Amino acid sequence: MYQIKSYIKFLTKATNQHGVHSPFIYNFVTKCLYDNTKHPEYNALTTYREALKASKVELEITDLGAGSKVLDSKKRKVSAMVKASSSSKKESQLMFRIAKYFKFKTILELGTSLGMGTYSMSLANKTAQITTIEGCTNTSAFAQSEIKKQNIKNVEFITGSFTDTIPNLTTEKFDCIFFDGHHNKDATIQYFEALLPKIHNDTVFIFDDIYWSKGMTEAWSFIKHHNTVKVTIDCFHIGFVFFRREQVKEHFKIRL
């Protein structure tokens, strides 16, 4: 119910590229978010998703996050997980486009799950260095074996809780951090603050599910108003954060 109400409110305020005066943001919206090209890599993403949907594997899950609104048992079928917790077709194509558009060289993903987001970003730039963290040992092992089958070599998998593993990250600065796990207000703010020392001027933070709950929207609002943050783009399911010192502080709501 919270999501439906929020979506209606979002639609009354959201726009497209018109009214966006910053060339940096205008180009991002028109050339990346609204890019309708059928990139050949989308076929690989579809094949990966279809294989997960057809999988007969069941995983014993350890959930360190806010849980699933759809699945609550400890044993979960991969075929059900891909529908409930993985980036959707539209989201994974978007992640691919974003990683390609900005030419990210160093990416951190919080929440590997079955590797859908990881695979999307790794396809965008085979030489990018992607680090992905997953708290559930069995899910992480499964994702690693699936990604390996795709002959993807630029991903480092870390298994452990975000709280325990973030302090040990060796990459000095990340071009992009995708926050896609533990959808809870305090946790999201905690990871946001813990990762601020890892940003440079052009780092992009991407937050999934910013209207998943009232708490997540409050976390998003905290992030928007943080003094390090310059520009945000709220696309309802996903939110983008830019730190570029040369931008004026501005918040956009853009319909995808």
Ligand SMILES: C[S@@+](CC[C@H](N)C(=O)[O-])C[C@H]1O[C@@H](n2cnc3c(N)ncnc32)[C@H](O)[C@@H]1O
């Ligand atoms: C929504 S899924 C990630 C989806 C994935 N990024 C994709 O694009 O398909 C969230 C994942 O984060 C993991 N997770 C949640 N909270 C965590 C925590 N505190 N530490 C480590 N992993 C966590 C969950 O086990 C789950 O697999």
